[in-house]
Amino acid sequence: MTLRKKTPARKAATHPSPNHSTLRLLPNVSGKRRLGGAMKRGAHTYTLMDDNHPGCSFSDFSWPRLQQCPHDVKSIIFAGRINSAAKDSRSIADLDGGLDGYNWKIRFEDGGPLYVLKMLWDTEPPTPSHYFAVQREFHNAALLQMMQAALSEDKAWLGPVLVDPSPASAAAATINMFAFCDETRGRNAAEPPANDKLVEVTTMPRMRRCFGWMRFRGIELLRRMPADLHPPMSLMVGKVERCIDADLTYMALVYEFVEEGENDPAAMQEVLDFLWRAGFAYAPVTKAENWTSSVLLDHSEIVGCGEHGWDERLFGHRTAKEVLR
Numbered sequence: 001m002t003l004r005k006k007t008p009a010r011k012a013a014t015h016p017s018p019n020h021s022t023l024r025l026l027p028n029v030s031g032k033r034r035l036g037g038a039m040k041r042g043a044h045t046y047t048l049m050d051d052n053h054p055g056c057s058f059s060d061f062s063w064p065r066l067q068q069c070p071h072d073v074k075s076i077i078f079a080g081r082i083n084s085a086a087k088d089s090r091s092i093a094d095l096d097g098g099l100d101g102y103n104w105k106i107r108f109e110d111g112g113p114l115y116v117l118k119m120l121w122d123t124e125p126p127t128p129s130h131y132f133a134v135q136r137e138f139h140n141a142a143l144l145q146m147m148q149a150a151l152s153e154d155k156a157w158l159g160p161v162l163v164d165p166s167p168a169s170a171a172a173a174t175i176n177m178f179a180f181c182d183e184t185r186g187r188n189a190a191e192p193p194a195n196d197k198l199v200e201v202t203t204m205p206r207m208r209r210c211f212g213w214m215r216f217r218g219i220e221l222l223r224r225m226p227a228d229l230h231p232p233m234s235l236m237v238g239k240v241e242r243c244i245d246a247d248l249t250y251m252a253l254v255y256e257f258v259e260e261g262e263n264d265p266a267a268m269q270e271v272l273d274f275l276w277r278a279g280f281a282y283a284p285v286t287k288a289e290n291w292t293s294s295v296l297l298d299h300s301e302i303v304g305c306g307e308h309g310w311d312e313r314l315f316g317h318r319t320a321k322e323v324l325r
Contacts, residue, residue: 066141078226118252165197265320276316
């Protein structure tokens with residue numbers, strides 16, 4: 001992530017602080033509620049987007065919508081297991097799944113690039129109340145897509161993305177997230193904010209790309225899948241049992257396949273700093289094994305600003321050394 005100090009305001013006394021001007025714009029929309037000066041989205045709610053053109057408006061950031069994958073389940077060619085070379089006391093099949101979902105290497109054409117299909121187990125919000133993996137991963141992917149689009153050259157004319165480099169509260173996280181939206185950038189271009197501590201974000205570090213969502217019935221997936229790639233009939237994750245029900249409809253995400261490699265602490269730190277300054281908090285449990293080649297693989301480890309489960313106690317600066325220990 002590239003940061004640079006903003007151009008000082010010419011008439012600081014005539015401009016309200018970025019905090020005040022941004023918070024006044026926070027919407028009071030059904031399905032959202034205010035919490036500590038920050039926006040909080042309703043638990044276990046999400047929406048889908050059928051096209052492939054993420055917007056960057058205030059409304060888009062208020063209600064993130066993930067793009068649909070241009071391919072469907074009938075296009076999937078299964079290419080193998082994720083952990084085919086892993087050495088562990090558990091079976092290889094167990095290693096490809098977790099509490100949230102199950103993963104396969106796939107292609108959409110013979111000889112084409114590898115992707116990862118992550119099918120999410122929960123088809124409805126879990127009870128007792130717990131985070132809903134569909135909502136968390138869909139919203140995280142949508143937010144990152146919009147931020148990437150906001151930092152593209154095509155958007156440079158709108159104005160700078162100015163953020164607090166050391167956000168420490170829910171309100172500061174919210175303001176930083178909305179710094180990426182078109183309306184905030186337009187105001188920054190017209191009248192630079194008075195706060196001379198803000199810095200400009202010009203690039204996004206290496207993040208795992210998401211190519212959108214899929215939806216299919218369990219039987220549709222199983223019929224296309226070679227028998228030796230079926231997940232275990234009963235996958236135990238702690239005390240939770242997971243399996244595919246042929247009659248249920250599942251949601252899935254298509255991610256890029258990241259080759260396994262060494263983690264460079266400096267490259268990881270760029271990712272961690274970007275996520276912090278973009279308003280993301282962390283899940284209560286994070287794992288070093290979810291990083292490879294300096295890329296965060298499991299996006300359920302982060303919680304987008306305003307999402308169910310975002311916790312100020314889990315928001316703040318982290319170092320690569322802390323993550324890898």
